[in-house]
Amino acid sequence: TGNVTYDPGYMNTAGVKSAITYIDGDQGILRYRGYPIEQLAEKSSFIEVSYLLIYGELPTATQLEEFDTKIRRHTLLHEELKGFFDGFPRDAHPMPVLSSAVSALSTWYQDSLNPFDPEQVELSTIRLLSKVPVIAAYAHKKSIGQALLYPDNSMNLVENFMRLCFGLAAEPYELDPEMVKILDLLFVLHADHEQNCSTSTVRLVGSSDANLFASVSAGVNALFGPAHGGANEAVLKMLRQIQAEGISPEKYMEKVKNKEDGVRLMGFGHRVYKNYDPRAKIIKKAAESVLAKSAGGDELLEIAMRLEEKALADDYFIQRKLYPNVDFYTGIIYKAMGFPEKMFTVLFAIGRLPGWIAQWREMMEDPERKIGRPRQIYTGSSQREYPQS
Ligand code: CMC
Numbered sequence: 001t002g003n004v005t006y007d008p009g010y011m012n013t014a015g016v017k018s019a020i021t022y023i024d025g026d027q028g029i030l031r032y033r034g035y036p037i038e039q040l041a042e043k044s045s046f047i048e049v050s051y052l053l054i055y056g057e058l059p060t061a062t063q064l065e066e067f068d069t070k071i072r073r074h075t076l077l078h079e080e081l082k083g084f085f086d087g088f089p090r091d092a093h094p095m096p097v098l099s100s101a102v103s104a105l106s107t108w109y110q111d112s113l114n115p116f117d118p119e120q121v122e123l124s125t126i127r128l129l130s131k132v133p134v135i136a137a138y139a140h141k142k143s144i145g146q147a148l149l150y151p152d153n154s155m156n157l158v159e160n161f162m163r164l165c166f167g168l169a170a171e172p173y174e175l176d177p178e179m180v181k182i183l184d185l186l187f188v189l190h191a192d193h194e195q196n197c198s199t200s201t202v203r204l205v206g207s208s209d210a211n212l213f214a215s216v217s218a219g220v221n222a223l224f225g226p227a228h229g230g231a232n233e234a235v236l237k238m239l240r241q242i243q244a245e246g247i248s249p250e251k252y253m254e255k256v257k258n259k260e261d262g263v264r265l266m267g268f269g270h271r272v273y274k275n276y277d278p279r280a281k282i283i284k285k286a287a288e289s290v291l292a293k294s295a296g297g298d299e300l301l302e303i304a305m306r307l308e309e310k311a312l313a314d315d316y317f318i319q320r321k322l323y324p325n326v327d328f329y330t331g332i333i334y335k336a337m338g339f340p341e342k343m344f345t346v347l348f349a350i351g352r353l354p355g356w357i358a359q360w361r362e363m364m365e366d367p368e369r370k371i372g373r374p375r376q377i378y379t380g381s382s383q384r385e386y387p388q389s
Contacts, residue, residue, distance in 0.1 A: 050354035075151035094139035137164030190351025236331035267328030
């Protein structure tokens with residue numbers, strides 16, 4: 001096989017050079033375009049961070065306003081695309097609905113098929129940022145049998161999304177500014193994470209000169225798995241199971257440590273962070289503040305906190321450097337906001353979208369770009385002859 005290195009999971013292989021996101025997994029550092037995540041979480045917004053990731057610099061006030069206005073103006077879905085939602089079973093998971101609808105954008109915007117036309121790339125960028133939250137909200141509304149609302153362009157992306165998810169056609173929708181702020185914060189924290197599984201997928205698909213919609217649709221599918229974005233939904237299932245069965249966090253930990261039925265402590269561990277995930281630190285605080293306001297969710301938060309406390313003091317986790325990751329507390333917050341569990345990974349996808357777009361665009365402009373084509377170590381049979389009769 002020649003000069004091939006075997007590296008399952010690409011643990012030690014850098015396939016790209018990137019100037020977007022910096023992670024130091026040992027120290028628990030995350031920066032977008034050089035800005036520490038803690039500062040962006042405190043001072044920035046999802047729209048501003050999207051601009052930063054995609055264009056490389058923080059926008060001026062005018063640039064930010066123009067960007068925001070463009071996004072507000074492209075929120076409408078083609079009426080026929082809205083019909084798309086009727087084609088799926090009512091109880092469909094919204095992730096495959098989202099990936100299908102994103103893929104279908106190529107059929108409505110056929111000029112987008114050329115990934116080297118900068119004007120089209122820009123238009124596809126804006127269309128994705130505008131329409132993905134609307135598609136996500138419609139997938140949710142369909143699943144609960146409610147009417148789809150038209151976007152309201154007087155609202156920003158996050159406000160609009162909340163209204164499209166929770167508003168009712170006959171009644172004005174009153175936004176809860178604190179919830180809007182926290183959802184915006186969660187989107188900021190999810191916005192990019194260098195060459196994770198879904199982003200690498202977006203790049204790999206794009207490396208064949210597939211357009212932005214096709215590449216991002218593939219990214220949504222990669223995010224769906226429980227080892228990646230699907231972990232936020234899996235965490236909540238785990239917490240509810242512990243609650244329903246009345247088992248103690250200690251007992252659950254025993255199951256995890258004995259690897260019974262492959263049980264893992266969902267929301268723990270990370271390929272790159274061998275220290276507390278800096279996003280999880282910020283999210284934990286947000287969870288406490290959301291739950292201080294709402295009734296009912298506190299018990300799950302308590303179970304989560306006890307699991308965390310036990311895990312951080314346990315040799316199994318210490319030796320393997322397993323810490324809470326971004327997904328550990330998000331589900332509890334989303335639940336308190338009123339999102340059903342099936343929507344959790346969709347919320348991750350909305351947050352990760354600007355990262356996917358920025359990484360795809362960076363790759364397409366890279367003069368060293370090559371089609372992604374890993375090699376293999378062949379383990380099959382050597383040549384053998386087809387039976388004579
Ligand atoms: N619970 C129990 N044991 C674990 C866990 C966990 N959550 N994560 C890793 N381990 C153990 C694993 O069994 C292995 O032990 P051993 O050496 O005895 O075989 C060791 O730690 C190394 O694990 P690995 O699977 O080789 O590590 P990886 O870098 O390939 O996997 C991971 C990283 C995130 C897939 C994994 O930690 C995991 O499955 N975590 C749970 C799912 C999760 O929370 N995913 C979200 C990741 S962060 C955000 C995102 O990407 O969406």
